């Protein structure tokens with residue numbers, strides 16, 4: 467079980483991608499992913515997926531990060547809970563939407579929450595002298611995802 471996350475590039479939206487095989491069926495889904503409308507056949511989905519992969523030099527993804535496995539997530543949750551205080555630092559988005567107790571299946575963080583998430587991440591990285599290498603790696607990955615989300619206007623997808 468592993469935790470990955472990515473942010474899509476904007477090439478398709480910016481019209482930089484090559485023409486879609488059936489543009490009349492092309493649509494954006496609610497997570498900001500290129501998708502197909504109607505009742506596409508298996509062949510149409512395959513052609514669409516191939517098109518997404520070949521659509522630009524990024525293969526559709528600006529940033530893609532491996533965030534760790536379930537053990538690491540558990541460790542990070544304990545670490546963040548220990549860091550929280552009253553009054554004091556709080557990490558609601560990290561704890562409720564990134565490293566919660568459970569698995570991500572096609573979750574995403576809406577782009578309007580990315581700046582708040584970045585503030586949580588920066589707060590943790592501000593105490594980098596107490597972070598282990600693994601913890602630092604995780605939060606730097608999160609920072610790259612937040613930066614990409616804010617720059618593109620696309621959500622962080624897990």
Ligand SMILES: [Zn+2]
Pocket residue numbers: 475476477478522523524525526527
């Ligand atoms: Zn691209």
